[in-house]
Amino acid sequence: MLAPTHSVFGVFLTLIILALFGVKLSLHWTIMLFAILGALLPDADHPASIIGRFLYPISSRIERRFGHRTVTHSLIGWMSATISASVLIAFVSLIPLISRWGWSDLPVRWAAAFSIGYFSHIVLDMFNKRGSQLFWPQEVRDVIPLNHRYRINSGSRPEIVVFIIIVLMLALTLPISKYGIGSSLHWLLATSGSAIEEFKSSNLVSYLEFKGYFKDTKQPISATAEILDVVNERIVILLDGKIYTISDELASDIIAEKMRVKQGKRPVQVERKEFKDKSREYLESQIPDKALVSGTIHLPEGMKVTLPAGAGSFNIFEQKGGDLYLRFAGKKQIRELALTEQFDLQRKRDLVDLSGFHARARKIRSQITEAGEEYEGLTELGKQALLGKEGIEKQNARIAELQSQLAEVNLNIEEVQLRIKSRKFVYSGEVYIRL
Known part of the structure; x- marks a missing residue:
């Protein structure tokens, strides 16, 4: 067979085998280049071939010593060439430019493409009249088929037909080699x-x-x-x-x-974020406009959230007790989260209670001040002379009672403030933001 036929068949077989092993994106030009190189190299034993002319000093010596389609067209030649090429490719892969160009995953495929291309040459030449000495150094030539009338002469019209058929098969192979056999099958089924x-x-x-x-x-x-x-x-x-x-x-x-x-x-890019007592506004500021949020948010005790309705049956929000579950919630949907009327009403009641307790505390402090300032300029003897012992005891008891009332009101203020703080609409939890 001639070089064009070997080249096309080498690329075809390489793409098919790589696809069978699940290797996608095999159409990189370097992979096909190594497949063609491997498909042409067995003819290094023939000085008149393309590769033979390029390697003339070596090809002429091989032909004189072994002849054409012998050692280079055998399993021994194939394995020797594969090992040598793999070692050379391994050294080439260490060059920094390989990684810089984004080719770090290609060296293994280069070695595979070279080996497959080389073997394809041996197989294709078995369909030739002379065949190949597959098991060299045995002198028996291996041919397919055994009847010589059905085998092809190099450069003949049947080889042109074979070349055209292989080209057509290669065209059908391109999408399979790009996406893989599995992906191509999935595309055909479309289920x-x-x-x-x-x-x-x-x-x-x-x-x-x-x-x-x-x-x-x-x-x-x-x-x-x-x-x-x-x-x-x-x-x-x-x-x-x-x-x-x-x-x-x-x-x-x-x-x-x-x-x-x-x-x-x-x-797919996903960022993990943890929140502790953060407001809805803060969370929104951390979310890019087109990002989607999934995860769990712990809500304040007693909080109920008004969940916006989705377009379909998929619930992007779900509340279970004090936890709010998000699944691919957008920034717009998060903005639509709202407190229930009961929660708003309770918060308003808490604010009213807090205002009342503050007013009562101010009144009690004013009464304590007035009670203390009424006889502030008198000495103890003066107070006893003016109020008597019983009057002084009543005044002290009154001040003590007011101070007790003030302490109780201050305790009520602290309780309401804690309640308001606990009911503050803040987020705690862990979310994943899909960018």
Whole structure:
């Protein structure tokens, strides 16, 4: 076979095998370059070949000593070339530019592509009239098929037909090698289950291209939405700023007829934040405009929150006792959180009570001051002469009673202040912000 046929077949076989092993994004030009290099190198034993002319001093010596399609077209030659290339690639991978260019994951694929390309050359030459000495140094040539009339001469018209067929097969292989066999199968099936499996296999931001209808209104819809999560075999999506569930089941907000996952280019970014007695305004200031918040918020005792209604059946808010659970809540929805009328009324009552206790405390302090200042300029003898012993005792008892009343009122003030503080609308807890 000629170099173009070997090159195309080497790339084709490389992409197929890498896809079978779950390697995505195999279309990098360097991978195909190593596959072509491997597919051409066995002809280094033939000085007239492309690679032979490039390596002429070596190719001429190999041909004189071993002949064409012998040692370089054998399993020994394949393994030797693979090991040598792998060692060389390992040294090349240490060059800082490889990492700087974002190629740090490619060296292993380069070695695999070279090895597959090399082996593809040996296999393809077995369909030639002369075949290959696969088990060199045995002199028996291995051919496919055994009948020589069905084998191909290099450069003949049948080889051109084979070349065209391989090119067509390569074209069909390109999407498989880009997305992987699993992803390609998921794309063809376009079902809810295949979309879920595709979403779970990636850590990138994913989008769902779907066609279906809303369960409640039967209104048809064809759109693309960001995938947030999978809950009970239903995909949670963000569509036009609202949260919906979608699947092929009737329990979803959107019943899908077809759905395919499209991978984005950036990874999912999530920030973890802890809050302790922080206001809603503070929390809002920590949330970017398009971010979504999930997590648990501990509310003050007795607080009930008015939960805004969602667009679909997916509850972005849920209150259980003193805990508020958030699932992909946007900044707008968090702003809509409000205290109940009962809580507002109780808070107003607390403020009224606090104001009354402060007024009473001021009155008692004024009475204590008046009682103490009434006979402030008199000596003890003067007070006894003016009030008598019994009058002094009554005055002291009156002041003591007022001081006791003031202490009780101050205690009431502290209790109301603590109650107001405990009822202050603040957040404590742990949330995850999806950027």
